[in-house]
Amino acid sequence: MVSPLKADLAGPRIDKGLDDVYVKETSICFIDGQRGRLLYRGYDIRDLAAHSTFEETVFLLLEGHLPNREELEKAKADLATARTLPPSVLRLLRSMPEHAPPMDVLRTAVSYMSSFDPERDDMTRAANMRKARRLVAQFGTIVATHERIRKGQRIVRPDPKLGHAEDFLRMLTGRRPDADHARIMDVAMILYADHAMNASTFAATVAASTLADLYSTITAALSTLKGPLHGGAIEASLNTIERIGHPKAAEEFVLNTLRNKEKVYGFGHRVYKTYDPRALILKDFARRLAEMSGDDTYYRIATEIEDTVVRQLASKQIFPNVDFYAGLVFHGLGIPTDLFTTVFAIARIAGWTAQVIEYWEDNRLLRPLDWYVGPKDLVYVPLDERS
Ligand SMILES: CC(C)(COP(=O)(O)OP(=O)(O)OC[C@H]1O[C@@H](n2cnc3c(N)ncnc32)[C@H](O)[C@@H]1OP(=O)(O)O)[C@@H](O)C(=O)NCCC(=O)NCCS
Incomplete structure (x- = not known):
């Protein structure tokens, strides 16, 4: 490709849509778009859908390998404990305007939560992994709790004995789902957990490349997921x-x-x-x-x-x-239509955080170029002399 700085008068080739641009090496997610294959950390999505759980998949994406029994039990317990929202976030959810779009509420809540996390500015890998797990744990509770508040229903607190997907449906609908519905939700969340350098992950990565904190990267991702060409x-x-x-x-x-x-x-x-x-x-x-x-x-x-x-x-x-x-x-599964994109997000938070943490291992500021086609050398006209 011609260097844009040395481009001739016709200008550089502009990669509208960035189709063929690679921004990092990764070992998280592989897509073969010709054969219709999707792998997380080397495992086929069809095998994960058949045998795994959302909790195990989160561990796989973040840690890079399947957990042993002990690691899985600990990961499940940690996620379940962290599902409860701090009172400050509950107050925020109660104060959101009645007609606020659920994606805006989730984005606002994440942005707000950063102020209450004493580890927000700790950029060590260990601290970022802890923040990632907390965000994964809390996304579902935020969405379900806000849904019940806006409908004027009693808030259903998390039940740490239940799986993540099952508990999300219970907190949302007020009823414990049957095993089939719970499993379908679980697998849907596995399927949505990551998808390589899609638009929202890229937005998170751009924010990450400036060394902004993890919450800021996720706020960027949520803003990008909302549009109808992506999660919408x-x-x-x-x-x-x-x-x-x-x-x-x-x-x-x-x-x-x-x-x-x-x-x-x-x-x-x-x-x-x-x-x-x-x-x-x-x-x-x-x-x-x-x-x-x-x-x-x-x-x-x-x-x-x-x-x-x-x-x-x-x-x-x-x-x-x-x-x-x-x-x-x-x-x-009984989920209201205007929550669908937030449900995508409660799964994709696993992939966003894994991808951002991976990017930080070899960080470089993302800063592409644009090709100027406007006028040059215009003479400044004082306000009084403009027609
Ligand atoms: C996902 C999407 C944005 C990818 O876009 P892209 O790679 O930029 O591809 P383009 O939009 O340039 O489409 C290429 C061609 O296929 C057509 N096309 C693509 N998706 C289409 C769709 N959903 N319906 C009708 N035509 C479609 C385009 O009109 C274009 O036709 P043309 O070459 O005659 O102009 C696009 O397929 C789309 O808008 N889909 C609908 C939104 C959606 O489902 N998004 C979720 C993605 S997971």
Whole structure:
């Protein structure tokens, strides 16, 4: 590539979207976008979905290896104990405006929490790992607690005897989920726990590269996750399904959307050029949840959308991404639609923190260039002389 500083008058090649730019070496997450393969620390996501738990996956991402029995018990106990929110955060959640978007509440809470963490500015690896575990533990409690406050319901405190995913659903809905629902939530959180240098992880990494504290990096990540081209797509996907309303209307809806040159949310990916392996697992969960509920209308609409998009756009290598069926799964688990992106975040906090801590092992300020195309040598005109 031509050095931008030595570029000719036509200018440098601008990497809009940064598609082909590598910013670090990593041993956390590997994606093969052509074959639809995803590995965490060398383990296939399908094996983790079949055998692991969210707690074990968090340990794997942060520590780099699967825990032995003793390490796992300790990791689970530490996470469970740290799930309880400090009174200051509860007060903050109670004071949030009634209509504040849940992602904004989560972002504000994380930002606020930093002021109460005596280790905030301790940049040693050990302190950052402790902060990472506390954040992983508390994200679910923040989201569930705020949901109950805004609905005027009694707050449900964490139960350290329960698994992380199960307890999140219990704190959110006020009921202990059955084993199937708890396991589906657990696996969904495994699937969302990391995804290499995606936009929010990159935002966290940019903040990290300035040696800002861990809370600041996570605030940057949350701001970036919110948009509909990233984590916001889960909500947008379910809204599409709800708007379509009937399986017979799905094909026409998709064709119209494409005719209008609009995106169908939950499809396409910067890295996957085939089926996202997480989408295949979530599709199966969506089918099972539809069977359990006895109403498969939304599931049938979703499969009609999928068939039509894939038929129309396979030549552009557009397939369902993780967010398409996640919306149906979260809906089937009784999670309100405007919480979907926060649910993504309560899992991805594991990957964000692991990635940032890894970046700090070989830190360099991230500082790309932009190519100036505006005027030069303009003469400053005093205010009175401007027309
Ligand atoms: C994820 C996404 C932003 C990746 O974008 P990208 O790598 O920049 O790819 P582009 O947006 O340039 O798309 C390439 C082509 O495929 C089309 N395309 C991509 N995703 C599409 C979608 N979801 N629906 C319809 N067309 C789509 C684009 O219109 C473009 O067509 P063109 O070449 O004729 O202009 C994009 O696929 C998208 O917007 N998807 C919907 C949002 C979503 O689900 N986000 C969650 C991602 S996990």
